[in-house]
Amino acid sequence: MVDLQEQNWINLFGKYESDSPGWFGTWTTYSPEKEVLKTFQGVRCFQANSDKTVVTHSNNYTFSDGSTSSKSWTLEKESCSQPDGLIHPALPSMRAIYLSPDATAVVSQKRESDQSLGTELFFYYEDRRTSIVQLYNEQGQLEKIVQISEKWGQFPEDKPTEPLTQLSGNWKGEKRTITPDLKSSEPEKIEDFSFDKTSDKNQLVSLPDGFFCYPQKSIKLGEAFQIKAGQLVSEREYRQITVEYDSSGNFVALSFEVLHRQN
Numbered sequence: 720m721v722d723l724q725e726q727n728w729i730n731l732f733g734k735y736e737s738d739s740p741g742w743f744g745t746w747t748t749y750s751p752e753k754e755v756l757k758t759f760q761g762v763r764c765f766q767a768n769s770d771k772t773v774v775t776h777s778n779n780y781t782f783s784d785g786s787t788s789s790k791s792w793t794l795e796k797e798s799c800s801q802p803d804g805l806i807h808p809a810l811p812s813m814r815a816i817y818l819s820p821d822a823t824a825v826v827s828q829k830r831e832s833d834q835s836l837g838t839e840l841f842f843y844y845e846d847r848r849t850s851i852v853q854l855y856n857e858q859g860q861l862e863k864i865v866q867i868s869e870k871w872g873q874f875p876e877d878k879p880t881e882p883l884t885q886l887s888g889n890w891k892g893e894k895r896t897i898t899p900d901l902k903s904s905e906p907e908k909i910e911d912f913s914f915d916k917t918s919d920k921n922q923l924v925s926l927p928d929g930f931f932c933y934p935q936k937s938i939k940l941g942e943a944f945q946i947k948a949g950q951l952v953s954e955r956e957y958r959q960i961t962v963e964y965d966s967s968g969n970f971v972a973l974s975f976e977v978l979h980r981q982n
Contacts, residue, residue: 723901728800730817732774735767741777742848744869751861751936753924759783760874761867772796776807803828803899813837818897818975822960828899830968832940833857840960842930842950846871851932851948859938866926879927883951886914886923886931890957892978899970912978921945941966955980 741764748756759782767774777791792808799806804814807825812834815825825839837854852865868875890912896904914923921933929951938944943966949959956979963972 724800724802727804727817727901728796729771731805731815731823732765732767732771732794735765735771735774737766737768739764739766740872741765742869742871743874744867745875746780746865746867749864749866749924749926751864751934753864756863757783763869802901804901814899814970816897816901816973818895818960818973821958821977822975824960824962824973826962826970826973828970830859830938830940830944830964835862836938838946838962840946840948840962842948842958842960844950844952847875849928849930849950851926851930853932853934853946853948855938859940861934861936864924864926864932864934866930868928880929882925882927883929883931884925886951886957889913889981890978891981892957892976894974894976896972896974898972909976909978912976921947938964940968 741762743762744760745758746761747758750756759780762779764777765774773796774794775791776794777789779787779789781787794807804816807813807815810825813825813827815823817823821843823841827836827838830836835854835856837852839850839852841848841850848869850867854862856862868879892909892912893906894909895906920935922936924932924934926932930948932948934946935944944964945961947959947961949957951957959976961974962970965971
């Protein structure tokens with residue numbers, strides 16, 4: 720029987736070595752109205768000991784005025800690897816969960832009335848990864864959206880492409896769902912996916928390089944809600960990560976869809 724807790728740790732950190740170079744990228748913060756609030760460069764580096772039981776995570780930032788800052792954390796497998804995902808020392812109320820080689824997520828466990836709530840959804844493609852952060856304040860209002868575009872080992876040299884104005888077409892594919900106990904479902908066929916069927920509560924926000932998110936402007940206690948983001952990998956392939964919360968504000972499911980255009 721597969722130890723899901725062990726497998727989650729291995730999937731998240733197994734590729735890192737003691738001299739891994741890290742993820743080099745640009746962090747752009749948007750207001751809910753998609754106004755750019757700030758942008759800066761950052762390097763996120765994960766370095767593991769020989770038996771992969773301790774991972775050192777360091778972030779190094781360079782800001783537009785030339786100033787710099789850094790942060791560092793130690794992740795010990797014994798305490799950070801849990802049956803419901805990975806606990807990061809900086810984010811004790813959140814869990815990191817591996818979905819596939821193409822997707823991982825860091826999610827808040829519960830919507831509390833006096834706490835902010837957020838997710839960071841990671842999309843991997845070749846030597847790139849991009850994450851979309853959606854953060855809600857203590858009142859449940861959408862506070863900001865952050866896009867972090869990274870490349871393994873060096874800063875990306877190409878400039879971001881312009882956001883797309885719309886998505887359309889008929890799509891088919893597969894969906895895999897994972898629950899908070901790290902159990903993964905069998906692939907579920909999707910025969911008729913349409914971007915036009917996005918909930919009335921969610922707005923579509925287009926971001927550079929073919930990324931999208933679908934935030935609600937506010938989330939309310941007593942109402943179920945979703946947080947999701949997607950990537951148009953090519954004209955014929957789209958990937959989407961969805962985080963689901965029930966009416967009590969509990970995180971209940973995480974899904975990853977891979978879809979292909981049919982026309």
